[in-house]
Amino acid sequence: MKKGIAEILEARGDAKRDSLIPILQEIQENEGFLSQRAIAEVGRRLGIPTSKIYGVATFYNQFRFEPKGKYHIQVCRGTACHVLGSATVLDKLEKLLKAKAGQTTRDGMFSIEVVACIGACGLAPVININGNFHAKVTEQSLVEIIENLKNKEV
Amino acid sequence: MNIEVNNKIFEAKAGETILDVMNRNGIKVPTLCHMKNYFPSGACRMCVVEHENTGRLVTSCSYPVEEGMKVKTHTTRVIEARKMIVELLLSNHPDDCLYCVRNGNCTLQDLAVEHHVTERRVSGVKNNFNKDLSSPSITRDPDKCILCGRCVRVCEEVMGVSAIDYINRGSKTLIGTSFNKGLNTSSCVNCGQCIMVCPTGALSEKCHLNEIQMALNNPSKKVVIQYAPAISVSLAEEFGMEPGRDVNGIMNAALRKIGFDYVFDTSFSADLTIMEESAELIHRITNNGPLPLITSCCPAWVKYAEEFSVDFLPNVSSCKSPQQMLGAIIKSYFAEKIATKPEDIYSVSIMPCTAKKFEAQREDMTHQGITDVDAVMTTRELAQLIRLYGVDMHNIDPEMTDSPHGIRSSAGKLFGGSGGVMEAALRTAYFKLTGKELTEFKIHAVRGLTGRKETQIRIGDLQLGIAVVSGLQNAKILLDEIRDGRNDIHFIEIMACPGGCIAGGGQHIGADESAIMSRLKSLYDIDDRDSIKVSHKNPEVIELYEKFLGEPLGHKSHDLLHTEYKKRDVPL
Structure with missing residues (x-):
């Protein structure tokens, strides 16, 4: 079953900065990509600026920022x-x-x-x-x- | 502990880097990404030295000293390595120095000269990114970026904003905002400190000189200029004079030579700000808040508040900044006085600041569809304009400012340094509350370049807790304390740039801490020298209230001199 961003973050209630990549991976697994909203949400929860998260995510090939095509x-x-x-x-x-x-x-x-x-x-x-x-x-x-x-x- | 550099023994303390020891002992190695008082990054590798014990080249800015370590700083191998680094940095660089805003004041250029780079041994694919012209304050040209990361660090560590960071990886790396969008939609507060630390022309202010020249050449426009308190003590350095020299009179004369019709001093409207803000402070104290009152002179701080500290927006003073107050007065009271339509006045300001360019185009900074301030230039742009018009700053007789907005108190002048607004406001608030002048005008606790200053002041039977912070990261820490329940602070001055406007993002690039200290000292000297030391004794301000405004916080003031703030929805 697909999980929403809120649900994913909820399940990791006490997550710190070092969980950033696993969280991004889980969101991408569920949503197919990393939306701006998702990145902002993760940033708020972990206390990391969105520019930093975007920087980390673009460093790796595995993350996409647009939904997959048909x-x-x-x-x-x-x-x-x-x-x-x-x-x-x-x-x-x-x-x-x-x-x-x-x-x-x-x-x-x-x-x-x-x-x-x-x-x-x-x-x-x-x-x-x-x-x-x-x-x-x-x-x-x-x-x-x-x-x-x-x-x-x- | 002892280490050996170039066959000489030097004392070193554990935890220091090789560069620390070398700097202390006058041994110079080139640096590029290194910034004093910041955590080292070792990104550019310009500062490599030969570590003889291991035979390796190590970055002296990040390598900690070790007992018995032997280092050589200028062997053939080291010099070759450094030269190669410069050549590689140049290999994908646009190489258009003659067309670059930083031509003649560029670290990369200096290093190329220093290392005698005279032929193109490495030629790579040239960068081909889009320029980011979206911001009203700051222009980014990623082609010229050498990825040293100084802007990223200042934005994060000093400002606590982190609007920019590294994007992508390897040869595709660039510096950009969240989602690689324009700076105008990011959390950037336009302070311009990134420009101050950029070693190349990758970051610069949005230049307004063309528009200003067009207005100067337009016979149907009356061109009015105002300059911020910090300008007269900062401009000298652009012309090779000693740091901190007050060139106020020379500047007035230069501006008239260039063709400005009226020369006004923003310190005048700083006095006006004090009249309004001290009234607001007293009003809030006697009407149960909201307290602490926080100053609103700094547009970078105001934007920061609208993004990161929305919960404190009711605390931010409703006063416009001195630039905008004078802008509004020029196109109302002054326009009437010289019998000119507001739309026929072109109002220019000189600011030590890039965020002022943003502030001038805020929606609420207009009146009946007419902008209060039409163009803003930085100290650097002013120097450029002076050179362009061939004014010899070394051979010109000082002149006075124009009436009716040219007289200032020295309190207004103090706005240029961190703590100045606080000191000026307290001088006037004391008088308004007690009917007496302070016996000692200097409030030492709020003076100096320290990022955070706090003290308690007694005014009559009122105990006032005051705090002065500069550098938005310091502001964040203080606001967090208040969020956590601190309630002994009633009045806060916040300036985005560390040290205040004298170290603003529009100032001369390359000034060190001692130059900035000289500028601040110069402001204090002016305060010692001048006869009018309080804003409420400025005769032109008194006249303005008598003839036009009525009283502080009155109807006209509210209409022209006050504003409001709202939350900004940007990716934080």
Whole structure:
């Protein structure tokens, strides 16, 4: 079951500054991202300025500040994928969707996340869309994949 | 304990850093992120020295002394390392020094010269961030930022605001506000202390010089100028004169040469503020509060209160600051006097402060759609304007200010330093309550640069607890004590900048503590010298009440000189 921010903070009544990251993780797990409201709420509870929390959260790749899109695309940037051109794939994807890694498209349809290694090096370069893996992605196949998803929605 | 630096033995105390020992003994190593009296960060690594016992380069600003330690400060290896650090800092820097507001007064530039950086050995991808022009007071250019973190530390440790921090990681790191939004929607109180510690041009004041020049060139505008009490004792340093020298008369003459039609002194309206504020204090004492009364002259503190201390807003004096009081008087009483429409007056103020730029554009600082103060320039901008108009500050005859807002008491002048508002207010409150003047005007307990001063004062049969704090972190501590039930304090002066306006965020960059002390001493000397030492004896203030305002806290005063505050919804 999903838990609200208040509930998460309530459950950690005596939390101090050092619980900041676990709290942020739990909020992201439940809400899918860290909203400004959530950060302000956590700041009030732990007595940490929001600028500091935002600083900590942006330090780590795992936190997002926008809700996930309907299609959440993870682009693997592990070594094997990198060698086989994942940088070009990511670049192409960002251009196609007009959104950067960590962002969500304006229509809320797609979001991009860069991940380290998915553990599917044999399929490199690989992307994962809502649990479906797409192997040996090229710029061309990427266009097709995105087109297919867009067509599904029309 | 003894340590050896460059083959010489020096005494050191446990807990000191290598830099502490070197500074004490006149050994100079370059520093960049280091700030005196702050916890060391070791971020920039400019201050590296060779630790001979381990063979490593260590940052002297953060490395604690050890018994028997041997250090070399200027070996080839150390000098090469420092030079490389400068070159790397320059590698992604815009390199547009000639177009930079800090050209000629930049630590990075100085270090490049010092280390003889004359060729581009490292060229990296240049920073390409957006400038943040959103704030009415402070402009941020992250391209020029070298991530030393001095602004972050001053904002957190001195101001207790923490509007900015490091964002992201590694090569993508930048300094920014919560959610990387514009400074105008952050908790920034516009004090400008970040500008004072920035070693480069990444932070600067929002410049109003263009607008001011346009007004000066507009024949249909009467351009009126007022300057804050702290300006005349701070400006000298911008022109290479000794710190603390009072250049009031020279400044008056310079302003007229530039073309300002009327030269007024904000210390006059500081006296006016005292008339209103002492009346407010007495009113609150005789009408059961709310107490403590807290001063409202400092716009950075006022914004801080609206964000962080909403529970104290009823305690903040409803008096506008002297800048805004004079602004309102100029466009009402004075406009009438010279038979000019308020909209044909362009009102400029010179302030030691960046938050005053914000204050001047607050919604409530207007009258019938006309702004009370049109443009605000800092001490630095004034110096720039004087140079631009070719005025030779070393060869000019002093002149007087203009009537009817040019005479001040020395109490009004004291506003420039921490404790000054308190001292001036008490002098007048004493007279109003007892009908007699104080026998000793100097209130030593509130003088000096200390961040927090407290004392008890007896006025007739009234025992008054007073506190003076500067640096908003100190204010926070005091307010927390009052929240926890302290009730022996009745009147508080709060200034955001440590030491008050003489150390404001619009002042000459690069002044050390002794220069700031000289400015303060200069204010005290003026107070010793002058004949009018109390605000209520300022003849022009008396005349203003007789001819226009009526009485303190009266109807007209309420309309022109008082304001109100409300909670601001910003991410804290």
